[in-house]
Structures are given as structure tokens and as C-alpha cells.
Amino acid sequence: MLDFSFTEEQEYFRKMLKDFAKEELLPNYTKWDREGITPKHLWKKLGELGVNGLRIPVEYGGSGADCVTTGVAAEEIGRGDFNLTYAVMLNSLIGEIINNHASEEIKNDWLPEIASGNKIVGIAITEPDAGTDAGGIKSSAERDGDVFVLNGEKSGISVAVAADAFLVFAKTDPAKGNRGISAFIVPSDLPGVECKAYEDMGNIPIGRGSVYLNDVEVPEEYLIGLKNKGFSQVMNGFDLSRLLIGLQCTGAAMQSLDETIEHVKNRESFGSPLATYQGVSFPIVTHYSKLEMLKWQAYRGLWLRDQGLKHSKESSSVKWLGPLYSQEAIHDCLLLNGHYAYTKEMPLEQRLRDVIGLEIGDGTAQANQMVIAKEIIGKEYRSYKTPVTK
Numbered sequence: 001m002l003d004f005s006f007t008e009e010q011e012y013f014r015k016m017l018k019d020f021a022k023e024e025l026l027p028n029y030t031k032w033d034r035e036g037i038t039p040k041h042l043w044k045k046l047g048e049l050g051v052n053g054l055r056i057p058v059e060y061g062g063s064g065a066d067c068v069t070t071g072v073a074a075e076e077i078g079r080g081d082f083n084l085t086y087a088v089m090l091n092s093l094i095g096e097i098i099n100n101h102a103s104e105e106i107k108n109d110w111l112p113e114i115a116s117g118n119k120i121v122g123i124a125i126t127e128p129d130a131g132t133d134a135g136g137i138k139s140s141a142e143r144d145g146d147v148f149v150l151n152g153e154k155s156g157i158s159v160a161v162a163a164d165a166f167l168v169f170a171k172t173d174p175a176k177g178n179r180g181i182s183a184f185i186v187p188s189d190l191p192g193v194e195c196k197a198y199e200d201m202g203n204i205p206i207g208r209g210s211v212y213l214n215d216v217e218v219p220e221e222y223l224i225g226l227k228n229k230g231f232s233q234v235m236n237g238f239d240l241s242r243l244l245i246g247l248q249c250t251g252a253a254m255q256s257l258d259e260t261i262e263h264v265k266n267r268e269s270f271g272s273p274l275a276t277y278q279g280v281s282f283p284i285v286t287h288y289s290k291l292e293m294l295k296w297q298a299y300r301g302l303w304l305r306d307q308g309l310k311h312s313k314e315s316s317s318v319k320w321l322g323p324l325y326s327q328e329a330i331h332d333c334l335l336l337n338g339h340y341a342y343t344k345e346m347p348l349e350q351r352l353r354d355v356i357g358l359e360i361g362d363g364t365a366q367a368n369q370m371v372i373a374k375e376i377i378g379k380e381y382r383s384y385k386t387p388v389t390k
């Protein structure tokens, strides 16, 4: 059986979020960018709407929804406020990781708070000398009695200045490379944690920045998953976040296309609406076609995840093409709206800046292409492993 339909419940959820995005998010999308603030009240509002807890079980305050439903939220929120989709993506990713790998105490402490939107948790892997090569991180977590002592610098971290805690990756056994990395939940108010914001070109309300760890003591119960298994256990979550990112971007780009279609129907040049010129309609059609294909690949990946089937290459394809197709679509929408779209009166310039961020965040195009190459060509041909000998 091949069935592309959403359930009645999913359609209801989509309609509710579509209305919310149109009425409450879209009119204020540019406001948070211009004012440079993280609208924490909207993270709470998403909690009330059941969006933050989609991947959190009912007993911890969530709804235990499937991944496809989570994708619906990413797409629809993306139409209203691209930056708020970080809540959908981070809360799903971190909610899943904590639920699957943390102790009961940590689950009880953090999951209901994430689901309600009362607390924001970021994920801290990247470092000044290790991004794509995440196994090359240098932050350390050394055991000292019943605590781990964390030291290091995390860079480029989303919600760095807004988060109440971070899921921090650090080396517990530096000699073992990838196999010596562990994950910890680190509350941002612990002594020794310091966060500094960047001046980014986009995603301003996300407040990206660096997180410094100076002799931060965390109890051993804050270890998420098994010691030295941070990579193999926790990294699986990125197959989810990458699919959601594809849909976040698609939502923002589809909204831009809708706005542009309205514009080209109403604006005239040489006595006819712009929409009558194929030089105008064909770029719109091209982007619509690419985004539709991308969207269905994303839902297919989410469906595979729901079935417990492999979906890494699907996820990586959506991650590298989603932000790319979306920024190309938004760029053309900006041009089709003429010079007003180059001003800050319209949201298009911001959408373009915002979406470009996720061409890098959560893995660049090349990082994701490496994942796909490993699967379809073979892991013995990985460039970052032992060179291939014939």
C-alpha cells in the first residue's frame, strides 16, 4: 500500500497551526529580528499548542506524537516565523534524546519544562576548531569522584543566550576519538558556564553564540546515555532534526511564493499583470516544483523514522537541498517583488538571511553529502577514513 494522505488528526493540527502562523506569527515575524530579542513568550505559546512536546511522551508532559506530525508543525510554523521553528526542531531533537537516553531524574526535571516552553535547552557540539569534523572536539569531561568536570569552548550554538541548559558533548576518553565522546545536560546557571552572543546576519531572535565551560562540575546523573557513547547513541537524533529543517525551510519558501504570486497577479508592467509573463511565472513554477519534491522526501523520511526503518540518506538529502532550494526560491521572490522587497518593509530580505543560516547549521551540504556517499558508494570510500588503496 502506498498512501500519501495525512490522518484527520494531522490535518486538524495543520489547520490549527496554519491559522496561528498567519494570524499571530506572520505579522510579528520581522519585529523580533528588528528588536533583536528571543520571543520566549512564543516558545511558551507553542507549549500551550502542544508543539514543544510532540516528541515527548504523555507521562512527561508531551503528546508522544509521531515524526510525521512533528513535520507538519515545522512546515506550518515555518510559514509564519522561520526563527520560531528552532523551537520545533530543538525541542523534538532534545526531547527525543533525553527521553531515550537520560536517567529518570533528568527526564522528570527537564521534559515537562521543555514541553511547556518554560525552559529552553540548546545543543552544544561545535567548537572553534571542530565543526564538520565533530569527532575532533577538544572539550573535556573528567571524572572527579561523583562529578564530571567540564572544560572547553563551544561555538556557534543556537539559543546560546536564551537557553536554560545545554546538551554538551565532551571528550571523556580523548584517546578514543569519536568513541570517547559523551553527552551531558549542563544547566546554564552552573558556576563556570558563560555565554556570549554573536552579531549574526540572520536568525537574530535565536541568539547564537559561544558557550564557555570553565571547571564546570556536573553530577554523574547528568550524563545522557552511556559514557563514551555520545556519538553513536545521541547523533541519531540528527536524522530527525535534518528532516524537520527541510520542512522549516520549505514552509518559509512556500509562504514567500504565495506572497509573490499575489504580488505578480496585481502588479502590472507594459499593460499586463506580471503573472502573464513567463519570465515571471516560470521561476515561480520551478521553485514550487522543487519545493514540493523536497517536502515529500522529508515526509517520507519522517515516515521511515516512524516505522523504525533506516532514513539517514533521506534525511541528509533533505538537509542539504532544503535550505538551498528554499533560499534560491526566496531570492527569486525578492527579485520578483522589485525594489520594495529590498527594503526592511517586507519580510523577504529577512527570510533570505534566516534560511541561509541553516545551510550551515546542523551540517553543511558537504557534511550531508558525505553521509549519502557513505551509504550509496560505501563506507570504505569515506574521505575522512583511511585512504582507499586499489
Ligand SMILES: Cc1cc2nc3c(=O)[nH]c(=O)nc-3n(C[C@H](O)[C@H](O)[C@H](O)COP(=O)(O)OP(=O)(O)OC[C@H]3O[C@@H](n4cnc5c(N)ncnc54)[C@H](O)[C@@H]3O)c2cc1C
Residues within 6 Å of the ligand: 122, 123, 124, 125, 126, 128, 129, 130, 131, 132, 133, 155, 156, 157, 158, 159, 203, 208, 357, 358, 360, 361, 362, 363, 364, 365, 366, 367, 383, 384
Ligand atoms: C545558524 C546556525 C546555527 C547553528 N547552531 C548550532 C547549534 O545549535 N549547536 C552546535 O553545536 N552547532 C551549531 N552551529 C554550528 C554548525 O553546526 C557548524 O557551523 C557546522 O557544522 C560547520 O562547521 P564549521 O562552521 O566549523 O565549518 P568547517 O567544518 O570548518 O567547514 C568549512 C567548510 O568546509 C567544508 N568542509 C569541511 N570538511 C569537509 C570535507 N571533508 N569535505 C568537503 N567539504 C568539507 C564545509 O562543508 C564548509 O563549507 C550552527 C551554525 C549556524 C550557522
